[in-house]
Amino acid sequence: MQAAVIDAYRQPHPTLKQVPRPQIRPNDVLVRIVAASINPIDLKTKDGGLKMLLKYDLPLIMGSDFAGTITAVGSAVHDFAVGDAVFGRVQKDRIGTFAEYLAVDQGDIARKLRNLSFEEAAALPLVGLTSYQALHDIMALQPGQKVLIQGGSGGIGTIAIQLAKHLGAYVATTTSPANFDLVKSLGADLIIDYHTTNFADVLTDYDAVFDTRGGQTLADAFQIIKPGGQVVSIAGLPNARFGKAYGVAWWKRLAFGWVTRQLTRLEKQHHATYTFLFMQPSGAQLTQLAQLVEAGSVTPVIDRVVPFSLINQALDYSHAGQAVGKIILKIAESEAD
Ligand SMILES: NC(=O)c1ccc[n+]([C@@H]2O[C@H](COP(=O)([O-])OP(=O)(O)OC[C@H]3O[C@@H](n4cnc5c(N)ncnc54)[C@H](OP(=O)(O)O)[C@@H]3O)[C@@H](O)[C@H]2O)c1
Structure with missing residues (x-):
């Protein structure tokens, strides 16, 4: 699969390269990612700015937020099924949403509502x-x-x-x-x-x-x-x-x-x-947030949607610090698109 990878801290940009698809654990689902959103933490992580709190082995696939469709479920997953549209924020030691596929724990995801696009859903988690x-x-x-x-x-x-x-x-x-x-x-x-x-x-x-x-x-x-x-x-x-x-x-x-x-x-x-506050992923809280979106109390604000191939431009734009709402990476077309 294609993924945005950093091989060394402080390298100017990640490299888009082919890497193996992730393996799922019993509690995981495998998600084909449709959209991911950029957060300032992605750049801080790339530059090693959070080493006191987060330690990673390199090379590392960047990215924390995602929305996509489940393509496989682990043996202990009963509440989600292949074909479900979901969104989430991965645990900090399992980042890697700037990629075509992601293995993520079932506790960190929630169902995407039909009235929310994949781009809007990816804008929400973090x-x-x-x-x-x-x-x-x-x-x-x-x-x-x-x-x-x-x-x-x-x-x-x-x-x-x-x-x-x-x-x-x-x-x-x-x-x-x-x-x-x-x-x-x-x-x-x-x-x-x-x-x-x-x-x-x-x-x-x-x-x-x-x-x-x-x-x-x-x-x-x-x-x-x-x-x-x-x-x-x-x-x-x-x-x-x-x-x-x-x-x-x-x-x-x-x-x-x-x-x-x-x-x-x-x-x-x-x-x-x-x-x-150092935020914690939570599928249960994401479900509550999705309900607020459905009720019209909260609407994600999107600055722009950028194709995955232009990820480095999108990261530079985030780094400039003037985005109005969220910057979304479009990783793939959804089946509904
Ligand atoms: N600890 C955690 O768990 C956690 C979680 C999420 C985010 N964060 C951190 O929270 C910070 C904000 O994240 P974000 O996603 O909101 O960033 P962001 O989307 O990149 O913020 C960009 C916005 O900041 C505004 N801005 C820039 N300088 C400003 C200033 N001096 N006063 C007021 N507004 C200003 C800009 O508006 P103008 O164009 O008007 O300047 C722009 O709209 C980041 O440092 C991020 O790493 C931490």
Whole structure:
């Protein structure tokens, strides 16, 4: 099968090459992939930026999100059958969705709804699960609470705004003027142009901040948070609490604690909680997200669909950081196409 492979960390682009089809385990299904979506983590993985948390043997097939059709099932799979259209986000140690076929655990997939295209389904898993875990599982947002979502026009932001509105929250977001109409249409109540305005100068008394930027933007989030509020970051640094929950070695926990000492100080000073979130795949949560899509509460936003042969252009576009919603790779035609 054809796959996008990296042979060494930091190589400029993956190589499209022929590799053997993956073998399935008893709990796996084999999926013929129709569409996959690009996420910033794909590039971070390629460049070795996540080695403290994720270790891979090279060569490695890139890619985390996919939608496609099951072509074989393992001996312990009873809830899915050959021909089912499914989508998912693979476990972090089993990436490889930029390929024609993928072996994936049945626990990490959900059925694709008929009213969702394969491209839309592939747009959903990583950003949908991350947003759900941040806003629902960690923040437990309640109706009327105020949340700031950084980067409202990105892959995460476009889903997170819709989920926060679904949970009944008041949503502020940051983006560029060109994206104001989009984020308003997704439900944002207050829009800040991050080029001209520092959110910390205009927002106060927020129950929660969903940080997608890290660095100074993350540190500034504590200025607007209420006592008892929550700052959840997916782009900042993992702290010692995360290291313990993630089960990393003691010396890494110490290192995490040291590099996040400013955030720990800010937590105490503002009586807030800082959580670093590293999303977890979950077929069950994907099924819940699919129901929200079916109910019209959440709609995936797609920036562009790019043929698999042009993957390197698509990765460069992602790297530029200006995508509005998701970049989709079209791997194959679906039988319905
Ligand atoms: N820890 C985890 O589990 C996890 C999971 C998912 C994602 N992430 C991380 O979360 C981050 C965001 O992911 P993503 O998929 O949303 O990325 P993305 O789709 O590439 O984000 C692109 C968007 O960011 C906006 N943007 C750029 N600079 C900005 C700024 N300073 N303030 C506000 N918006 C800005 C751009 O809008 P403009 O054109 O208006 O600039 C663009 O629409 C990435 O670093 C990713 O690795 C982590």
